[in-house]
Amino acid sequence: MIRLLFLTIFIGSLCLGCPIHAQECNIHFTGRVLDRATKEPLEFSAIALQESNDYILADSVGFFSKDSLCAGSYHVQVFHLGCAPAQHFITLEKDSSFIFYLEHHGELLKEVVVEGTAQSFQEAATHQTISSSGIRNQSGSTLADITEKVAGVRALRNGSGISKPMIHGLYGNRVAVINNGLLQAGQQWGADHAPEIDPNAANKITVIKGSDAIEYGSQALGGALLVDAGPIQNDPHLHGYLGYSFATNGLAQTLTGMANKSVGKFGWRLTGTYKRAGDHHTPDYYLTNTGIEELNGSLQVIYHPSTTVQHQLYYSVFTTTLGIFSGSNISNLTDLEDALNRDEPFNINDYFSYQINAPKQKVEHHLLKYSGKKFINEHESIEWIVGSQYDHRREFDVRRGDRSDIPALDLKLLAQSMQVKYVNDHSRLRYKVGAQFTFLDNTNSYETGILPLIPDYLKGTSGLYALCHYPLGKFVLEAGARYDLQLLKAWPITLTLPREVVIQQHTYHDNAFSVGAVYRGNNDMESRVQLVAAKRSPEPNELYSNGLHQGVASIEEGNWLLTPETSVKTIFTQSFFLENIMRVEASIFSHVVDDFIYLQPSGELRLTIRGAYPVNTYTQNDAWIRGADVVFISDFSHHLEWNLKFSQVRGSTLITKSPLPLMPSAFVSSAVSWAFEDTPVFRGSRVSIEGAYTGRQNNWDSDVELVPPPDDYFLLGLKLSSEIKIKKQTVFVGISINNLLNVRYRDYLNRLRYYSDEQGFDGRVSLRYTL
Amino acid sequence: MNHFNLFIIVGFVFFIIASCDKEPVVPNEDELITTFIYTLTPISGGDVVELSFTDLDGDGGQSPVIVAGQFSAESAYTGVIQLLNESVSPSEDIAEEIMEEGDEHQFFFHVETAIANILYTDQDVNGNPIGLTTTLTTGAISDGILTITLRHQLDKFASDVSMGDITNAGGETDIEVSFPMVIK
Numbered sequence: 001m002i003r004l005l006f007l008t009i010f011i012g013s014l015c016l017g018c019p020i021h022a023q024e025c026n027i028h029f030t031g032r033v034l035d036r037a038t039k040e041p042l043e044f045s046a047i048a049l050q051e052s053n054d055y056i057l058a059d060s061v062g063f064f065s066k067d068s069l070c071a072g073s074y075h076v077q078v079f080h081l082g083c084a085p086a087q088h089f090i091t092l093e094k095d096s097s098f099i100f101y102l103e104h105h106g107e108l109l110k111e112v113v114v115e116g117t118a119q120s121f122q123e124a125a126t127h128q129t130i131s132s133s134g135i136r137n138q139s140g141s142t143l144a145d146i147t148e149k150v151a152g153v154r155a156l157r158n159g160s161g162i163s164k165p166m167i168h169g170l171y172g173n174r175v176a177v178i179n180n181g182l183l184q185a186g187q188q189w190g191a192d193h194a195p196e197i198d199p200n201a202a203n204k205i206t207v208i209k210g211s212d213a214i215e216y217g218s219q220a221l222g223g224a225l226l227v228d229a230g231p232i233q234n235d236p237h238l239h240g241y242l243g244y245s246f247a248t249n250g251l252a253q254t255l256t257g258m259a260n261k262s263v264g265k266f267g268w269r270l271t272g273t274y275k276r277a278g279d280h281h282t283p284d285y286y287l288t289n290t291g292i293e294e295l296n297g298s299l300q301v302i303y304h305p306s307t308t309v310q311h312q313l314y315y316s317v318f319t320t321t322l323g324i325f326s327g328s329n330i331s332n333l334t335d336l337e338d339a340l341n342r343d344e345p346f347n348i349n350d351y352f353s354y355q356i357n358a359p360k361q362k363v364e365h366h367l368l369k370y371s372g373k374k375f376i377n378e379h380e381s382i383e384w385i386v387g388s389q390y391d392h393r394r395e396f397d398v399r400r401g402d403r404s405d406i407p408a409l410d411l412k413l414l415a416q417s418m419q420v421k422y423v424n425d426h427s428r429l430r431y432k433v434g435a436q437f438t439f440l441d442n443t444n445s446y447e448t449g450i451l452p453l454i455p456d457y458l459k460g461t462s463g464l465y466a467l468c469h470y471p472l473g474k475f476v477l478e479a480g481a482r483y484d485l486q487l488l489k490a491w492p493i494t495l496t497l498p499r500e501v502v503i504q505q506h507t508y509h510d511n512a513f514s515v516g517a518v519y520r521g522n523n524d525m526e527s528r529v530q531l532v533a534a535k536r537s538p539e540p541n542e543l544y545s546n547g548l549h550q551g552v553a554s555i556e557e558g559n560w561l562l563t564p565e566t567s568v569k570t571i572f573t574q575s576f577f578l579e580n581i582m583r584v585e586a587s588i589f590s591h592v593v594d595d596f597i598y599l600q601p602s603g604e605l606r607l608t609i610r611g612a613y614p615v616n617t618y619t620q621n622d623a624w625i626r627g628a629d630v631v632f633i634s635d636f637s638h639h640l641e642w643n644l645k646f647s648q649v650r651g652s653t654l655i656t657k658s659p660l661p662l663m664p665s666a667f668v669s670s671a672v673s674w675a676f677e678d679t680p681v682f683r684g685s686r687v688s689i690e691g692a693y694t695g696r697q698n699n700w701d702s703d704v705e706l707v708p709p710p711d712d713y714f715l716l717g718l719k720l721s722s723e724i725k726i727k728k729q730t731v732f733v734g735i736s737i738n739n740l741l742n743v744r745y746r747d748y749l750n751r752l753r754y755y756s757d758e759q760g761f762d763g764r765v766s767l768r769y770t771l
Numbered sequence: 772m773n774h775f776n777l778f779i780i781v782g783f784v785f786f787i788i789a790s791c792d793k794e795p796v797v798p799n800e801d802e803l804i805t806t807f808i809y810t811l812t813p814i815s816g817g818d819v820v821e822l823s824f825t826d827l828d829g830d831g832g833q834s835p836v837i838v839a840g841q842f843s844a845e846s847a848y849t850g851v852i853q854l855l856n857e858s859v860s861p862s863e864d865i866a867e868e869i870m871e872e873g874d875e876h877q878f879f880f881h882v883e884t885a886i887a888n889i890l891y892t893d894q895d896v897n898g899n900p901i902g903l904t905t906t907l908t909t910g911a912i913s914d915g916i917l918t919i920t921l922r923h924q925l926d927k928f929a930s931d932v933s934m935g936d937i938t939n940a941g942g943e944t945d946i947e948v949s950f951p952m953v954i955k
Binding site: 329330331332334335346347398399400401403437439441443444446447448449450451452455456457458459460462487489491493494495496497499500501505546547548555557606607608609610611613 | 783787788789791793794795796797798799800801802804805807824826827828829830831832833834835858865868869872920923924926941942943944945946947948
């Protein structure tokens with residue numbers, strides 16, 4: 001059974017049948033093709049065996065069978081109308097049965113996990129997964145752009161190149177980004193700090209909105225985003241791809257590559273990305289200084305000395321230089337008012353350039369980890385991770401003298417973590433327990449010549465957690481608990497003269513509890529309810545940040561007296577299926593946060609030599625965030641699919657009922673796609689047209705917002721993709737157009753909405769050659 | 772595992788952090804402008820007027836100190852702006868830096884309700900004004916507010932900017948200080 005578990009893990013398919021002795025060239029090969037997300041059969045799929053030149057057709061419920069195959073290893077390709085083809089490498093020694101999964105509605109629906117498989121622990125999870133093909137087909141996009149495809153996830157932007165994911169209205173310190181098992185240690189507190197992750201190095205991105213987040217610590221109060229390199233296919237041949245994409249807006253070019261191979265007990269994978277973009281363009285003018293240059297790479301080595309043990313070494317590097325739109329480079333309130341009243345921003349050029357000048361950000365992130373997994377027996381396993389991360393962030397401003405080359409903010413963050421997890425699914429009660437230890441060391445460079453925005457600090461966290469579930473008839477019950485001890489030591493510098501370094505120390509006890517239940521009807525409906533109570537202690541930026549935010553003309557001040565916030569989130573999800581006709585998944589959530597920490601104008605107008613600035617301080621107030629996500633998919637025929645997505649979030653303080661800032665407005669999108677019949681040359685061809693409507697944020701606080709939120713807007717997009725097979729080579733070709741109608745609009749979740757319109761028409765061509 | 776072991780495992784992070792120390796260095800804030808002084812000397816003799824804005828600890832901390840002055844009606848003054856960083860010792864002359872980068876900087880003078888006229892008397896390499904030296908001519912007895920703005924990386928060739936009109940200047944504000952102006 002352990003070997004079978006590995007089969008599932010390594011090649012994504014599961015051996016079902018009990019083998020019986022077979023002669024050479026007398027092997028019976030059977031199986032089924034299923035949708036990975038919904039586990040529904042994919043009718044009339046095709047299975048091609050490269051070595052024997054066999055082409056097997058599955059029946060109307062996804063079953064296939066083939067007799068008289070010779071023993072040996074085969075490269076298997078699985079095709080289904082409108083799905084990205086899947087590649088596997090299998091070894092046939094005896095009669096075998098496999099389940100092959102294809103991505104169909106992957107990113108739209110949560111993953112249904114079949115009882116009794118290795119991943120059965122995610123039973124009651126509210127997961128949405130974006131597969132490798134979903135990631136690759138959007139090469140050149142940021143992590144937040146890719147995750148935005150999931151209902152309930154939006155991107156908080158700072159111009160064209162900087163975006164960070166927002167889950168159910170929360171982001172930054174409240175959304176844990178887990179990079180290959182480790183909590184991403186970047187400067188995630190800043191609204192203009194994008195996660196330092198290259199999505200092209202990932203094989204799978206998972207969005208967690210509910211109680212599973214307990215495994216990832218108190219920062220996962222609003223949800224978690226898991227980015228994984230995934231397993232390496234057990235294939236002794238060199239496989240990989242080389243991709244290139246070009247976008248007309250910003251003349252962005254992205255080159256990505258991946259290569260992997262298994263050699264005996266070893267497997268390795270290498271990825272690399274180079275991206276370059278220049279000034280982006282609104283329908284009317286260039287967004288000067290919005291270029292990007294990014295160079296990333298990763299190396300993964302897996303070693304499995306036996307079928308029950310696996311060791312893995314993973315290293316990734318991410319480096320980026322991002323320009324900040326020059327028209328947002330203003331100073332005080334007077335400047336801001338001037339900028340708000342202009343049709344066309346200040347400081348823009350009437351020509352395109354790849355040049356990136358100050359203000360700009362330069363970020364470098366390294367991650368090195370060793371992890372291992374051991375199956376103690378059929379039902380018990382233990383996993384461990386040891387990892388280090390180094391994050392170096394430099395932000396450059398326009399400064400006097402030659403100081404524009406000296407960063408105005410220069411932060412080095414060093415993180416060490418250790419984790420261990422034990423999983424047991426022996427009895428009906430399945431459980432996992434784990435412990436996590438993290439050390440963070442944040443250091444400012446004094447060479448900036450500017451008082452640091454956040455102080456030097458050391459932070460240590462040790463956490464213990466346990467999750468379990470228990471099937472009971474048509475129900476599955478789940479529960480979880482977590483405790484974290486945190487110690488924070490910070491060294492802020494006084495604002496008065498003489499400047500002095502003060503030592504501040506805080507101890508926090510964070511805990512979290514969750515309960516949930518799933519009810520599964522007769523394969524055509526499912527209800528789940530989850531309740532998570534969690535506590536999050538304030539982060540260093542909320543306690544100590546101090547400085548001027550020139551882009552928004554305000555002074556931001558931390559508050560030493562903040563206490564942890566306590567939240568209770570309830571999610572109810574209802575799914576209906578009508579096989580081969582439609583699927584609906586609707587969820588509603590309510591999130592009450594006591595002592596919610598947020599930035600609020602203090603009413604003080606502070607006079608400085610650069611003029612007057614309003615002061616915003618971190619305050620606490622009881623808050624209530626609630627909303628709904630709905631996904632509807634209808635397969636009219638084998639060829640035609642229609643989907644509809646809707647999400648709405650509302651956030652306000654509990655007692656005064658004043659709206660919380662930066663809550664996403666209503667969002668509806670709908671796409672119609674047509675899948676073409678495969679031909680010998682064109683496979684998996686698809687064309688789709690998508691319309692997306694973003695409502696105006698009508699719930700806003702006139703004391704907080706500098707200007708009313710921008711108007712609602714409607715965008716139209718078009719996509720065309722196909723895999724072209726020429727002789728034995730396969731090339732993926734994708735064409736996509738965003739903002740087809742070149743609409744002039746601004747978005748409430750973009751911090752630069754005060755200064756400029758959003759990007760106009762953008763045509764993208766992607767080519768990918770598969771090895 | 773007994774409770775004591777558990778306590779040690781959870782607590783060891785605590786002890787490591789508690790025993791670690793960092794020694795941050797206070798940055799040398801050499802770019803800061805702490806002191807603005809506009810000295811106006813009457814051409815035909817009389818009392819020198821000195822307008823000053825001093826904020827030794829920069830943004831935050833103590834509030835700035837503003838000293839205003841009294842002007843004589845119908846008089847001409849020569850004005851000189853001094854900019855200092857007094858947070859470092861010895862203090863630094865920032866006006867010198869502005870002078871060196873004259874083509875990237877310009878002062879703007881705005882007088883509200885009081886009757887006064889200010890003309891530039893200096894030039895950058897392109898022949899555009901900087902505003903470190905000026906002449907100020909007062910009119911009839913009146914009072915109002917004088918606002919002086921220093922812009923960095925502005926468009927000095929934009930229309931009316933060289934005439935002292937800030938409307939089309941753009942750029943980033945390095946200084947914006949206001950003084951009550953009394954003409955007697």
